Amino acid sequence: MLTLDPAMKNLLIETVGGSLVADQVEALGQMLLPELNIHDLSGKRRNFTLSPRMAAQALTEHLIDHKQLSDYIKLLIEMDEEVILGKEIRIEGLEYFLQRLSETGLIYDTKKRKVVTLKEDLSKRPDWGVLKNGRNYDVTVGSMDIVGSSELVKKFGRKTMEKFYSFFWSTLGERLGSYDGRIWSWAGDGGILAFAFKNHRERATRFAYEMQRIMPLINAHTRNPIKENVAIRIGMHSGKVAFMADTGKMISDVINLAAHLEKKGTQPGFVSITESIWKTLPSKLQDLFDPVGDFEGQLQMSSPNRLDVV
Secondary structure (H helix, E strand, O other): OOOOOHHHHHHHHHHHHOOOOHHHHHHHHHOOOOOOOHHHHHOOOOOOOOOHHHHHHHHHHHHHHOOOHHHHHHHHHHHOOOEEOOEEOOOOOHHHHHHHHHOOOEEEEOOOOEEEEOOOOHHHOOOOOOOOOOOEEEEEEEEEEEOOHHHHHHHHOHHHHHHHHHHHHHHHHHHHHHOOOEEEEEOOOEEEEEEOOOOHHHHHHHHHHHHHHOHHHHHHOOOOOOOOOOOEEEEEEEEEEEOOOOHHHOOOHHHHHHHHHHHHHOOOOOEEEEHHHHOOOOHHHHOOOEEEEEEOOEEEEEOOOOOOOO
16 A cells, blocks of 8 residues: 655645645545545535645545545646646646655656556656656756866877766766756766756755865876866756756757856856855855856856865
């Protein structure tokens, strides 16, 4: 039987209650239980005005108690962006709930149309196993580039650089995974990274800072075949991006600005972020950045000094 721990149950209640009004919650429940009355489930008189959260809690707990949680999750997924009581609904945070569900070893199988035990590693999937093709998501995008890679290839040779790229890629993947980030595109010497869901701007910023800070360790590592220090640049922007399964072909102003910021506005060893990221950060993290000026309509914030020096 599918169950949820208290934290996950509360997240599901908040997800439903934060997106639907009480009447919509009742209508949703009646798709599974036609005779359902949300006031009766809540133990309230029928003339009592239920809050969305009260309605969501009553329905969620009832369906869990009656072993219909899997059907409930399936219904939420399939009704998202459909019409209930004459109004199209958008269940905000549903993908975040599904992503958290995958961390418990469960995933919704779109082919089988039910919740199943997870049998694959989602840490490399650019959609986190839950993003929908064509839907807009609030994400933080990072553009990262190995500085002077063409000159390094000329100096050390392509085979040596391929060994370095392989080593750097493995280190990048390890650090990226610890912040639940994903690689959306990569071309050997750089690419586009993405962070989604709760606190994605803060996680992206901490990742970028850490990557610059560990560059001296990467340069000094025995697996690094390059006999001189390699530097990277990182530029980040945040906003709505229309997701595509083929992430390398996505066209987005957010992605473009992050790439431009990294290539045109960021020095080697530095991290640049836009104000849209900076203003959401905790104050101590904000203090690590100084304003630089306008960059393509956004205030650019930058680490005040190189971060990749000991």
